[in-house]
Amino acid sequence: MYKPASGKAEEFICHQEILDTLAYADENRANRPLINGILRKAARCKGLDHREASVLLACADPEVWGQIYALARRIKETLYGNRIVLFAPLYLSNYCVNSCTYCPYHAQNKGIPRRKLTQEEIRREVAALQDMGHKRLAIEAGEDPKNNPLGYILESIRTIYSVRHRNGAIRRVNVNIAATTVDSYRQLKEAGIGTYILFQETYHRENYLRLHPRGPKGDYAWHTEAMDRAMQGGIDDVGLGVLFGLSSCRYDLAGLLLHAEHLEAAFGVGPHTISVPRICPADDIDPALFPHAVPDELFCRIVALLRVAVPYTGMIVSTREGEATRRRAIELGVSQISGGSRTTVGGYAQGGGEGSAQFDISDRRTLDEVAAWLLGLGCIPSFCTACYREGRTGDRFMALAKTGKIAACCTPNALLTLMEYAMDYASPATREKALQAINRELEGLPSAAVREAARRRLDAIAAGARDFRF
Ligand code: SF4
Numbered sequence: 001m002y003k004p005a006s007g008k009a010e011e012f013i014c015h016q017e018i019l020d021t022l023a024y025a026d027e028n029r030a031n032r033p034l035i036n037g038i039l040r041k042a043a044r045c046k047g048l049d050h051r052e053a054s055v056l057l058a059c060a061d062p063e064v065w066g067q068i069y070a071l072a073r074r075i076k077e078t079l080y081g082n083r084i085v086l087f088a089p090l091y092l093s094n095y096c097v098n099s100c101t102y103c104p105y106h107a108q109n110k111g112i113p114r115r116k117l118t119q120e121e122i123r124r125e126v127a128a129l130q131d132m133g134h135k136r137l138a139i140e141a142g143e144d145p146k147n148n149p150l151g152y153i154l155e156s157i158r159t160i161y162s163v164r165h166r167n168g169a170i171r172r173v174n175v176n177i178a179a180t181t182v183d184s185y186r187q188l189k190e191a192g193i194g195t196y197i198l199f200q201e202t203y204h205r206e207n208y209l210r211l212h213p214r215g216p217k218g219d220y221a222w223h224t225e226a227m228d229r230a231m232q233g234g235i236d237d238v239g240l241g242v243l244f245g246l247s248s249c250r251y252d253l254a255g256l257l258l259h260a261e262h263l264e265a266a267f268g269v270g271p272h273t274i275s276v277p278r279i280c281p282a283d284d285i286d287p288a289l290f291p292h293a294v295p296d297e298l299f300c301r302i303v304a305l306l307r308v309a310v311p312y313t314g315m316i317v318s319t320r321e322g323e324a325t326r327r328r329a330i331e332l333g334v335s336q337i338s339g340g341s342r343t344t345v346g347g348y349a350q351g352g353g354e355g356s357a358q359f360d361i362s363d364r365r366t367l368d369e370v371a372a373w374l375l376g377l378g379c380i381p382s383f384c385t386a387c388y389r390e391g392r393t394g395d396r397f398m399a400l401a402k403t404g405k406i407a408a409c410c411t412p413n414a415l416l417t418l419m420e421y422a423m424d425y426a427s428p429a430t431r432e433k434a435l436q437a438i439n440r441e442l443e444g445l446p447s448a449a450v451r452e453a454a455r456r457r458l459d460a461i462a463a464g465a466r467d468f469r470f
């Protein structure tokens with residue numbers, strides 16, 4: 001039975017509720033009065049529930065889609081402004097005991113070299129990331145209690161935060177590791193992590209079991225209930241994600257929204273971020289095995305729908321997507337992207353090794369090229385990490401995000417961190433563009449007091465000071 005606040009996976013991600021939702025969506029796919037009502041609700045930035053979003057996804061009317069895209073752009077602009085937060089993944093280890101059939105790190109793949117970074121190698125990776133200009137990382141590691149125990153992850157987080165290379169510093173470490181216990185989540189919280197990220201991959205239980213035939217990740221309930229345990233362990237910023245293409249995207253979109261509704265119902269805090277990866281080529285993975293692969297237009301529809309359904313949640317797209325798709329995704333709602341990424345273990349300091357990447361990178365541009373590209377699109381590349389460091393997490397963050405007040409912090413913080421980037425890392429051409437954008441955006445800040453404070457801090461950064469925040 002469907003129970004949104006239940007702690008049991010089968011009750012908050014209720015298969016029958018999803019089937020009923022999809023049937024309801026099919027019945028109403030051309031019901032214009034209902035669709036118009038859903039669009040009016042979305043226009044108030046109050047979000048949509050899984051049934052409402054599913055009706056829109058089922059609708060084939062191009063005029064309705066024109067309205068949804070326009071709405072997604074407007075919500076994005078109102079709540080997030082034009083800043084795009086940049087981050088990089090850092091792969092610590094590709095040892096893994098699981099058997100995910102879509103990932104080349106699965107335990108049965110003997111064709112890739114297995115590697116785990118030492119603390120000294122992590123220092124070198126972090127220095128290389130700092131030299132690019134990154135301030136925010138997402139660490140990634142396969143599940144392997146022998147090679148990658150929690151102690152290794154905690155030690156690695158301490159190492160990452162300790163590295164100070166020239167003016168560099170990693171100010172926020174998000175963590176993407178396997179589902180674990182409440183006590184382990186508590187230790188991660190104490191280590192000062194930002195968001196705990198765990199992709200569900202697919203909410204469709206039967207497909208999930210087929211795609212994860214061996215290893216602890218094959219326990220659907222343990223995996224699906226992980227965010228509840230993370231919350232119980234004190235981590236109040238959690239990041240959801242589906243690997244679109246593993247099951248029908250209609251099923252997984254409904255599942256993803258049920259999960260967000262569950263976190264709201266059970267903990268009063270929705271997901272901090274939602275990631276939208278798609279199945280894509282990688283070593284030992286045949287995309288032909290995945291008949292639900294999501295074409296570009298459908299992918300853009302999903303991004304736009306998520307923007308209107310959960311307006312308060314940051315949305316992330318990785319370098320799996322190429323430039324053209326990333327551009328559309330940014331327009332339609334994505335607020336955070338990776339840049340200059342390497343998906344190999346040791347890929348930043350040593351380069352190469354692409355044959356052992358977790359997935360193929362479509363966007364191969366450097367961080368400087370990505371920053372210049374964003375500036376050319378009229379966006380502000382942001383290296384901001386302010387909220388978590390100011391204690392704006394969980395319900396405190398959500399209260400600001402839901403009312404749109406967070407933009408008053410995001411824009412000036414984007415300008416301050418872009419100034420740091422311009423001073424320390426940008427190429428001359430990117431620096432020039434960045435300085436022009438900073439001057440333009442500074443004048444547009446609505447509050448005179450914030451504008452003055454930002455101007456003083458920008459001057460201080462130009463004179464050599466670092467790490468200011470609103
Ligand atoms: Fe291991 Fe994660 Fe790859 Fe699955 S997706 S095989 S858990 S690294």
Ligand code: SF4
Pocket residue numbers: 085382384385386387388406409410411413
């Ligand atoms: Fe993100 Fe907060 Fe910075 Fe805005 S102010 S970009 S929400 S960390």
